[in-house]
Amino acid sequence: MKKKILCLLTSFLSVCVVSAQTNDLPRSTPEEQGVPSAAVAALFDSLSALPLTDMHGVIVMRHGKVIGEMYPKPYAPEYRHTMYSASKTFVGVAVGLAIADNRLRLDDRVAAIFPELLPDSVSKDLADMTVRHLLKMTSGVKPDWNLRSRQTEWVRGFLAKPVVKPGTTYAYDSMVSYMLAAIVQKVTGMKLTEYLQERIFTPMNVTEWAWEESPEGINTGGWGVHIQPESLAKFGQLILDEGRWNGKQLVPAEWIREMCKKHQEAGREVYGYHIWHCGGHDGAVRADGALGQYVFSVLDKDMVVVMTEATLGNGRDQRRLIWDVLLPTLKDESLPVNKKDYQRLLKKQASYKLPEVKGKATSSFANQWENKTIELGKNTFGWKSLRLNFGKKEVTMTVTENSGKSYELPFGYQVWKTASMDAYPPYSITPKDCFKGLEGPYWVSGSYAWISKEELQLKAHYVNWVSALEMTFRIENGEVKLQVQTNYVKKPYSISGKFTE
Secondary structure (H helix, E strand, C coil): CHHHHHHHHHHHHHHHHHHHCCCCCCECCCHHHCCCHHHHHHHHHHHHCCCCEEEEEEEEEECCEEEEEECCECCCCCCCEECHHHHHHHHHHHHHHHHHCCCCCCCCEHHHHCHHHCCCCCCHHHHHCEHHHHHCCCCCECCCCCHHHHCCCHHHHHHCCCECCCCCCCCCCHHHHHHHHHHHHHHHCCCHHHHHHHHHHCCCCCCCEEECECCCCCECCCCCEEECHHHHHHHHHHHHCCCEECCEECCCHHHHHHHCCCCEEECCEEECCCCEEECCEEEEEEEEECCCEEEEEEHHHCEEEEEEEEECCCCHHHHHHHHHHHHHHCCCCCCCCCHHHHHHHHHHHHHCECCCCCCECCCHHHHHCECCEEEECCCCCCEEEEEEEEECCEEEEEEEECCCCEEEEEEEECCCEEEEECCCCCCCCCCCCCCCCCCCCEEEEEEEEECCCCCEEEEEEECCCCCEEEEEEEEECCEEEEEEEECCCCCCEEEEEEECC
C-alpha cells in the first residue's frame, strides 16, 4: 500500500513538474562545460547588485546544458514573465516559417495583403512598403505609440498613417511588429500562438506560454509574450543552433542566419530581422524587451543567457557584465572539478532574494488603520478603496477597484507571503484590451513593515508578471496620504484618501 501511495505521489509530482515545464533542459556543472563556477557566481552577484534593478530570473547555458540559474525569492522558475519587446524576435521566427511554407515573401507588399483595410487614397510610398521593410523597422511610418491605446482597428489605423519612402529611415515601432503578426495570421490562417506552437514549441515541449491579443484577435507582435524563463532558454538555444532542436530542423537554418545578419544601423546599435546584435561582441544576438527582458544567443561561444527582471537602467550594465565577467573565462575544453567553488555556487543560487521591507512588525498607530475603508482619489491603478487588516506578523490589504471587483493582497513580516489574486496586475502600458489572450491567476508576493511609528510600508511583487509596487501609508491632518513607487516609472505616484468608516 505504501509503495502504491509513493508511486501515485511520484506520478503527481511528475505531472506538476511537466506542467510547470521546469528542469526539462539537461543540467551540468559549469566546469564540465568549460566555465568556472566562480565566474557564474560572480555574474549572479554582480547582476544582483545593480542599482534600480530587481532580478527575477537568470539562466546560463553552455553547449546546450544549464550550468547556472537563479530566481531571487519571491520569484521561482515556474512563474511566467511578460517579455515586452523581446516578443519581436518570436515574430521574426514566425515570418521565416511562413516564408519557408511559401505563404509569404520578403518583397511582398503590405498593402496588397490588406486591400480591404486600405485608406481611400493609397500613396506610392504605402504601396511600396514590403515585409522586408517591416522586419528592418524601416516602414516609413512615424511611430505612434498611442495608436494601440486609442483605437481598436490597429491594422487599419497603421495603414492610414502617412508613409515616407520605406527603406530609408530606421524607426523602432511595436506597431510594425504587430503588422507582421497580422500578416502571418492572414497568410497562414493561424494566430502566431497556434503557428509557433505547432511548428516549434510542441517539439520543444513548451506549452506553458501565451501571447496578448489585440481587439482584432491578433497576437500583439511587438510585445505580450508571457512565458517561463526555461522556455526562453530553449528559444535562445534554437536561435544558437540555427533552428535545430534535438537533431530536427524546426526553422530553416538559412532563415536564422538571415535574421541574425546586420541589416540596419539603429543609432549606436545594429538590428537584424527583429533581433539585435550585441555591440562589442559580434558573435552574439539578443531578443530585447523593456525593463530588461533578454535572451542572449552567443553564437561563437555556444552559450545562451536569459534574464527576466525589472530595471530602470538602460540594460547596458547587464550586457557589459556578460562580456566582462563571464565570457573571458570560457574555455573550449572541460575544466578540472572545483568542488568548493561549485558548492558555493549552488548555495548562492538557493539564497538569492529580493529585500523585504525593513522596519518593525507592529506600531501603536495600527489601530488607526485597522478595518477602516480608505476611499481614494482618482489614480492610475483604478483603485476605488482599500482596507487594511493586521494579523500576527501579517497584513492583508483588500483592494476594491472602480469596477467594483475586490481582491486581497497578502504581506508578511521579514518574509515574502504569496497568494493568487483574481485581478490583473499593474501594467506599464495601456493598450486596448490589454491582457486579452492571457489567463490567470496572477500571483503576488508581499512584505510589510512599519518604517516609522506613523508610516506603514507595503511592497508587492506580481511574480508571474513583471510589476512591483512599494506603498507607503501615513495620516496627515486626518487625511490618508499614500505614495506608490512602481518598478517601471521613476517618479512615485501620490494618492490622497479619506476614511469612510
